[in-house]
Amino acid sequence: MSAAIRFSEPVVSKEARLQLYEYVQHFIPVYANEGIMPLKVLNLRAKDREWLQDRALDFTNYVKDPSTAKRKMGKLFNVCCSALAATSTLHDDKTVYWITATVPSRTACPLRLDVTLADMATDGGWTLERQANFWVSGAPHAVRLRAVEVLFITERKQLSVRLAASSWNHRRLCTLVDQHGREDDGQYVVDGYVVLAKATQSASQSSAAVSHMLRSLNSIAPDTTGSQILDIVYGHKPADPTPNEETDPQRPHPAYPTTSVYKGQTLSLTADQHAALALGLKGAPIAAIQAAFGTGKTVYEALVAGLLVARGKGPVIVTASTNHAVAHFANTLLALNDFSKLNLLRFISESAYLDEAPSTTVDINEILKDLGLKHAASLSLEERDACARYRNGRLLYEAHVRHFEHSMVMTDKERDEYLTEETDVSRTVKKVLRAMLRVRPPHILLITTASLINTTSANGIFKNKLQDRKTLIVDDASQVPEPVLATLASLFPQSCQLYLGDIHQMFPHVKCHREANTAVFGAQSTLKVLQESSIGSSSRAHYQLSRASGAE
Structure with a gap:
């Protein structure tokens, strides 16, 4: 980072100034963040307040001038998410x-x-x-x-x-x-x-991730699905102008299954669940399905994800706010017999791994460790070498971090071996990942929303590698803030978006008053926004789903 030092008196000579430059280079600010001050603070102009009032109501400005509205929305989301990210650490200890x-x-x-x-x-x-x-x-x-x-x-x-x-x-x-x-x-x-130190972006901090990624919604090309999504949500355009006979609860469509096998049990879908399933599989630019907590909705959602891939509407990304939700979704998919041959990949950040987040058999570290063993015939000699180095280093690293007490007393040889192996992991992970995407491309990628945004950023490991995703499924959408919808439309302009959740569950967590502008314009529940846009369907409980899934 850069730090500036300001002196109140001019230097006595050019030589003294050069000497001062030399001294300043060795000056280490103890807490540089306290020296960062805004250059200017302004009140909102009257026309900006009017625009915000319209944005909070019918948003007629979007209909009148979509281009200007998108530009201002991008700035508004960015400012609000930056403020929310800052607010979340406002009371952190700043003492030296x-x-x-x-x-x-x-x-x-x-x-x-x-x-x-x-x-x-x-x-x-x-x-x-x-x-x-x-x-x-x-x-x-x-x-x-x-x-x-x-x-x-x-x-x-x-x-x-x-x-x-x-x-x-x-x-x-x-x-x-x-x-x-x-x-x-x-x-x-x-x-x-x-x-x-300043808090880094975690896997659950979507506001911080959005503030770094979202600049302008005008970058979304007008002929893309992402542009259609914005027009549907904010421009009040119909999501699907054709009659929706497939989602009529009284007329179950014969092309969609009415049963599925989960953990060895045959589950039957009710008529309204069958209709919601049809809506999820229809391929509309954006759709929302309301499913109450405790109805086995995760089983139903996993069924939608698997069927999308099976019907050629994949690859799919499944995302949620927390690592627990993503792991639960992954394990539910693994328990559905119909999709046992799908390639699943769950991304888990290293910080979440160290925090002992729930694990699955399809976690990225598990898939990459076994890549050289299970797909050796499809790999080049160089790739097999990288896979072997990654596996050896990763196994040693995991044994090390899971048993910290063993690392308290180590010989010089053991320390050198550990540091060498961990360096090998860092140097080979991207090469092994590229090989994995070639020989075992994931049909369904499961990842937290913040990690999805971070890993597709300029230095992310999935940068320019997920553009083939046809559908984004957002689970527990009541907890996902509205700016995420716009960010996903910007990152994946060719992908349809499907939101599932219970609007009566938790809203996005913020550390400010719910009526503050930052929360109103930067932390509204995406599911609530879609409901107000008349996008969505409902799904009631079925006792078989509830019992089989443990009433998730």
Whole structure:
């Protein structure tokens, strides 16, 4: 990052200015975020307030001038999502602490530091996997660490945090500790400053992801499905001008199944569920299906995803707000007998993996580990070598992070082996992923909404690799904020969008008042927006689905 230093007095000479430049290069701001100030703050103009009022009501401005409306909507979504992302960390601890950190084991890999913070009324954002900066006075660099253990003792207002280095900066922290540490009462300690780092985008922070991706909706070509979606939702155009006989509950369409086998049980769909199934399979640019919680809706939703692929309307992306929801959807698909031969892939971020999110047999790390074993005949010699290196490194890494206690005492040979293998994983993962997409292309990709946006960004691993997706299925759509709809239309302009969920369940989580502009224009439930646009259908419960799926 860049930091600017402003001096109130002019320098005495050109030579002094050059010397000052030299000194400034070695100046390390302790908490640079506090030095960032807005250049200008303005009240909204009258015409902008009028536009916002119309946007909150019928949005006639979209009908009058779609191009201008899209441009302003992109800016509005971006501003609101940026504000919501900032609000979520507004009360994070910003204190710079002078601490004496304890090194629990100097032979650990990665190296850890134990830190105790006093007078803490709350955790202040010090949570698992949150990053912090540690700096020793006189050192040329700060070291970025992550919290691997956090214990908040309420009655003492005390926070105990164990911070760990990463493989890429393990040696840097070791050098820092060796040069500046000391023995103290039988323990090895090091004095320095620690401060909570700015929160990174997590797999569940869709607002932060949208704020980085969405700039203008005018980039969506007018002859695409994405453009049709915006016109349907905001321009009040009909989603499907043809009579919808297939979704008539009184006239079940013979082309769609009325039963399915789930966990060995034959499930029968009711008439209205059959109608909702037909709506989901029809291929309209956008559709929404209301299915109440506790009705076995995940089984029904998985049935829609599988049938879309089977009927040539795939590949499909299934997305939801949380890793738990995505894992549940994946396991439900795996339990449907009709789709046992489909290639499924569930993306899980490394932070979610370390946080011990629910796992499945189709997690990306599991698929990539076995790629060289199951598809060796389809791989080149170079690809097989990359797969072998990835597998060996990944197995060692997983054993390491799942059993942290074993990594507290390691020999030099074991540390070098671990660091080498983890480096191999980082260097080979993209090559192995490309090979996987060629020899085992996923019919259905399951991924959280934030991860979907992040991984298709400029530096994401799926950049320009998912443009063949014909349908996006958004599960638990009541929890998905409205800007995600626009972002998905921008990222996947040729894909249809299908939203499923219960409008009476949780809305998108925000840390501000629901009536604040940021929440009104940046955190409305997508399912609510679609319902107000008269897009959607309903599906009632069936006791067989509820019992078989555990009333999900």
